[in-house]
Amino acid sequence: MLFYRFISERFVQHVNRLERETDPDFDYVQLPDDLAEYGRDSSVAELGFFIRPSELFENVRKNAASDPDLNERLEQVFRNIEGSAVGSQSEGDIKGLFDDLDVNSAKLGNTVAARNAKLVRILNEIGNLPLGDFSSHSIDMFGDAYEFLMTMYASSAGKSGGEFFTPQDVSELLARLTLVGKTKVNGVYDPACGSGNFLTETYIELRRLENVVIGELLRNQTMLDFEEVGDSPVKVSLHQFYGIEINDFAVSVARTALWIAELQANIESETIILREIDDLPLRDSASIHEGNALTMDWQSVLPAQRCSFVMGNPPFIGYSNKSAQQRADMELVFDGMKQHGLLDYVAGWYRKAADYMEGTSIEAAFVSTNSICQGQQVAPLWRPLFERGITINFAHRSFVWGNEASDQAHVHVVIVGFSYVARKKKVLFDVQEIDEGVSQSVGNINGYLVDAANVFIERRSKPLCDVPPMVRGSQPTDDGNLLMMEAEKEALLAVESRAEKWIRRFSMGEEFIKGRKRYCLWLVDCTPQELRVMPHVLERVRRVREFRENSVEAATRKKAETPWLFDEVRAPKGDRFIGVPPVSSERRKYIPVDFVDNGMIPGNKLYFIADAGLYEFGIFTSQFHNAWTRVVTGRLKSDYNYSNTIVYNNFVWPKANDAQRALVQQKAQAVLDARDQYEGATLADLYDPDNAWLYPALTRAHRELDAAVEAAYSVDFDGDEQKIAAHLFDLYAQATA
Numbered sequence: 001m002l003f004y005r006f007i008s009e010r011f012v013q014h015v016n017r018l019e020r021e022t023d024p025d026f027d028y029v030q031l032p033d034d035l036a037e038y039g040r041d042s043s044v045a046e047l048g049f050f051i052r053p054s055e056l057f058e059n060v061r062k063n064a065a066s067d068p069d070l071n072e073r074l075e076q077v078f079r080n081i082e083g084s085a086v087g088s089q090s091e092g093d094i095k096g097l098f099d100d101l102d103v104n105s106a107k108l109g110n111t112v113a114a115r116n117a118k119l120v121r122i123l124n125e126i127g128n129l130p131l132g133d134f135s136s137h138s139i140d141m142f143g144d145a146y147e148f149l150m151t152m153y154a155s156s157a158g159k160s161g162g163e164f165f166t167p168q169d170v171s172e173l174l175a176r177l178t179l180v181g182k183t184k185v186n187g188v189y190d191p192a193c194g195s196g197n198f199l200t201e202t203y204i205e206l207r208r209l210e211n212v213v214i215g216e217l218l219r220n221q222t223m224l225d226f227e228e229v230g231d232s233p234v235k236v237s238l239h240q241f242y243g244i245e246i247n248d249f250a251v252s253v254a255r256t257a258l259w260i261a262e263l264q265a266n267i268e269s270e271t272i273i274l275r276e277i278d279d280l281p282l283r284d285s286a287s288i289h290e291g292n293a294l295t296m297d298w299q300s301v302l303p304a305q306r307c308s309f310v311m312g313n314p315p316f317i318g319y320s321n322k323s324a325q326q327r328a329d330m331e332l333v334f335d336g337m338k339q340h341g342l343l344d345y346v347a348g349w350y351r352k353a354a355d356y357m358e359g360t361s362i363e364a365a366f367v368s369t370n371s372i373c374q375g376q377q378v379a380p381l382w383r384p385l386f387e388r389g390i391t392i393n394f395a396h397r398s399f400v401w402g403n404e405a406s407d408q409a410h411v412h413v414v415i416v417g418f419s420y421v422a423r424k425k426k427v428l429f430d431v432q433e434i435d436e437g438v439s440q441s442v443g444n445i446n447g448y449l450v451d452a453a454n455v456f457i458e459r460r461s462k463p464l465c466d467v468p469p470m471v472r473g474s475q476p477t478d479d480g481n482l483l484m485m486e487a488e489k490e491a492l493l494a495v496e497s498r499a500e501k502w503i504r505r506f507s508m509g510e511e512f513i514k515g516r517k518r519y520c521l522w523l524v525d526c527t528p529q530e531l532r533v534m535p536h537v538l539e540r541v542r543r544v545r546e547f548r549e550n551s552v553e554a555a556t557r558k559k560a561e562t563p564w565l566f567d568e569v570r571a572p573k574g575d576r577f578i579g580v581p582p583v584s585s586e587r588r589k590y591i592p593v594d595f596v597d598n599g600m601i602p603g604n605k606l607y608f609i610a611d612a613g614l615y616e617f618g619i620f621t622s623q624f625h626n627a628w629t630r631v632v633t634g635r636l637k638s639d640y641n642y643s644n645t646i647v648y649n650n651f652v653w654p655k656a657n658d659a660q661r662a663l664v665q666q667k668a669q670a671v672l673d674a675r676d677q678y679e680g681a682t683l684a685d686l687y688d689p690d691n692a693w694l695y696p697a698l699t700r701a702h703r704e705l706d707a708a709v710e711a712a713y714s715v716d717f718d719g720d721e722q723k724i725a726a727h728l729f730d731l732y733a734q735a736t737a
């Protein structure tokens, strides 16, 4: 509908400009249809289509509220506009222009009257948009309005298809990263193009580059007259842009967005070539195909030999959130590879791109959720691609975009550029502080986006080094009957003091960090006779039994036979252990871990390392270990999701000599002492990324510990996290070779 307004106003502007040369009062909007018909042929020849005055957006809108057949009228108007081009050069471009606008859609209302009422509203809303004056060529407002509507579309479309709108700056960044150093561009292809943001940004970027070239040509050949040579200097064409998109609405948005991009680019070019570029007729159009990119053949849209770049922001759908159809798509793309279940949906585009690009020099770059370069997804995605000869040319490490269009406030994304033909210069981009970007030329970029060998960190059941194991705590499966908060515990003890012997501190990860007290009934050594004389405890145990008996899981039903015990019993043997919360905000520099010596039972959302001393604590809480965690662990939303099998068991500990060990121990103790200086502060307080300045002694102690750990590794990186990560990958490669 916005496009209908746009071409109406463009048509009026064109005719008025010509007619006003002889009649300054001429206004096409007021002209009777029969008189306007005289200009039909010339309009079609010049603009590619014709619109009767009565069928202009402005006039249809004026009468819309009183028109009981508005839906039919609009349908007829669209047919007439498309029909006006039949037999002309522009027929192919105009045909189907309004196909996606279904004025009889049930989405508009169940009755004709309801649909018409909605259409009147739409005409009015779009008519009221302050789009600027076409005759002065200021269509920026039009672009803004269009973006606004696309944003509305993105937020109302739901996210089942991962349809959110890529922010303009992310699209622009990708377009620039992709085009850098290129001298020739053929086809540009976005196989999940949504509203076409990447294609439009790339188109605009290419037009800007072309403008620079045209500007240079003009400077060197001041006599160059494009009209005389009879050829437009603008060579970049919408015909070079291709897309696939599953959502029909997005398809039409993308097509229109590209036309608008062309108009905007023309305005910029006009200031350089100093002559007007005819926007109309719409000669060019991009090829946006509606379909499922994972099941269709990409060659059918654009044969690979005509393609230069594949780019896009394929849908963000986590590996566990895929629909049945999406799982089937992945099955097809990964052709029976078992581990595809571990992969986010976006991985399907990497794989399809690799198939499509094989044997060519096409380069691909996708914006994706960072999870495909972390944790368990790296090996199943990247190993087969590297084995086929794919290489990562550039990457932007994890950054956050605040996506207003989706209510998903913070999306953590990476950009990965890859191809079969390696670029000579590989570059890693990073954001250190807000808006502060850094880039680094590197020798290799592995699947974790680290400048290190192409190794893969896979699950390992025991630590690679000779260190105490990290174990997940005990799972209660008790329906809240074995666990108690402070008040509940007090209430139980008030009626059953004998229970005290069986009550232990208990903690999951969150309570651990926040220092909240929780308790549990730990009845491991409790005999039936002892249990019988505690009727309140017995009642709790009976309820656990009932709960487990009714479970759908056979394994849980089996545990109904021992209802006084936790479902899984894994408690540390000694008196002291290190507690490690598996989930912690990624904004913290260190995962907040601590020694526990009060008999606490770690729950299944808390890891423990028994038999661990100050040395283990020091290494674990150092920048070295945290840097490793940041690179290899998976994420749960924006939190680290620490995994003992991936992160801990694959971490290579230093081969420290006695002196280095002693220094780590001393500095680890200093960290504990510094914590003690801040009485009453919980781990959450002490490691609050926004308020670290409140605890300077702790910051200092950690810095010194970090230096001691660096020394234990016999390196001097001065805290450079990229170097630390790369070094740990090298050590891992050696240890597993």
Ligand SMILES: C[S@@+](CC[C@H](N)C(=O)[O-])C[C@H]1O[C@@H](n2cnc3c(N)ncnc32)[C@H](O)[C@@H]1O
Pocket (backbone or CB within 6 Å): 161, 162, 163, 164, 165, 166, 167, 191, 192, 193, 194, 195, 196, 197, 198, 244, 245, 246, 247, 250, 291, 292, 293, 294, 312, 313, 314, 315, 316
């Ligand atoms: C993150 S959005 C891309 C947004 C786009 N760059 C833009 O700015 O509008 C991902 C797009 O992939 C589309 N999509 C989801 N599944 C698809 C599939 N199987 N085939 C093709 N497109 C798909 C969604 O409809 C959505 O438009």
